Amino acid sequence: MNDVVTPVAVRTAADYKSAYKPIWCPGCGDFTVLSAITKALAALQLPPHEVAVVSGIGCSSRIPAYTTCYGFHGVHGRALAAATGLKVARPDLTVLVTGGDGDGYSIGGNHFMHACRRNVDLTYIVMDNHVYGMTKGQASPTTEPDWDNKLSPGGTGVRAFNPLVVALAAGANFVARGFSGDPNGTADLIAQGIRHPGFSFIEILSPCVTFRPEQRDWKQQVHPATVGPTDDAARAARRIMTDDGMNIGVLYAGERTPYPVSGRQATCDVATLEAEFEL
């Protein structure tokens, strides 16, 4: 018996970064979220060709191009729809979905709720900066109602969306909040989300230093969650609805059975399907 062990190269975070340099504004929180994603993938030692990163539109949706994994930069708000299809067709892939608060909660809000409900094994990472940065600073669903700026004088007056509670109510199986200024902690949350079966939702507070420079203060405001995760969605929802929105950590880890994607047989081949759509 041959007992010579061939050494296996250990992948580092750098192995998951592509040669493309991010064009984000210097100081943007998305830099460290990208770093956290690559650290999480390295921690799990997932081969890049077995991972797909899917996104919609927005600053943070550029992430697929900055990784060496398979990537799909889709249309606005539809990242979860594309990712769901991908995971169902290729259950062997680890599928990450990345985007921002506008893409995920407004344009893609309906997909968000139903992705939570379906509980397909995806990890959805939302970089929330409470603003549409790419289109120059409009209020987003998570913008505070009194955020006064030139585009919404006096603030919108509209109650901010609470994505974590919506995710819980809709059936997400793992809910966490991270902070981009804590890249190592965020990497750990992402790794946990990937490992957890079903739909994992990780909301990351990621300051926009250009349109919301006051968010630099988030570093002084965030704090670790004082209690550990619960598997009781009602208890998690109560905690989230009464917290200050700044506690970070895993807030809910449920035990719902994920949507079954393995062992399903295709009902027809691709050529037959294409023929049906032929003009």
Next chain:
Amino acid sequence: MNTTPKKAAVPAPRTLEEFMVQAYAMECEAVDRYTEFADAMEMHNNREVAAMFRTMAGYEGKHAEQIMAEMGWKAPPPLPPGGFHWGDFEAPETVPIESVHYLMQPWHALQLALAAEQRAEAFFKALAEAATDESVQRAARELQAEEAEHVELVKQWMAKVPAPEGNWEDDPDPPRYNE
């Protein structure tokens, strides 16, 4: 630019090996951050500052290599599960991501580097005082002294670089609407 660190007690490493792995990780995180800054500044055509951050990344990389050579490591050491306790979200020598601005000047970059080296010096000083193992105490004092040298070097560098004018942030074609 906010560089105020949070302070929390950092548990002292129990062995020299553990301590040096932590010191190595600190240097590597600094390399990564300076490289991110250099890339970002290149993309925003701020080449002078980009070159400065690239140089700083090079220095920190050399420090990491020195640690590997001193310890006789042939490959980077594995980090402990869960990482290290730094007393803040990131290692003391890592410049916070939100500290930079696309119009910043070399003086600003040096100011950030100075703060990072001072935090590193304070970090090793605290570890030297908290450590119970003699070899850890000795190594922590050595690294504290090295960081103190770096602080002086950055100060000397800053003396040769002009301080920015008050309107350095003014951009005739800003990316955002002026209020």
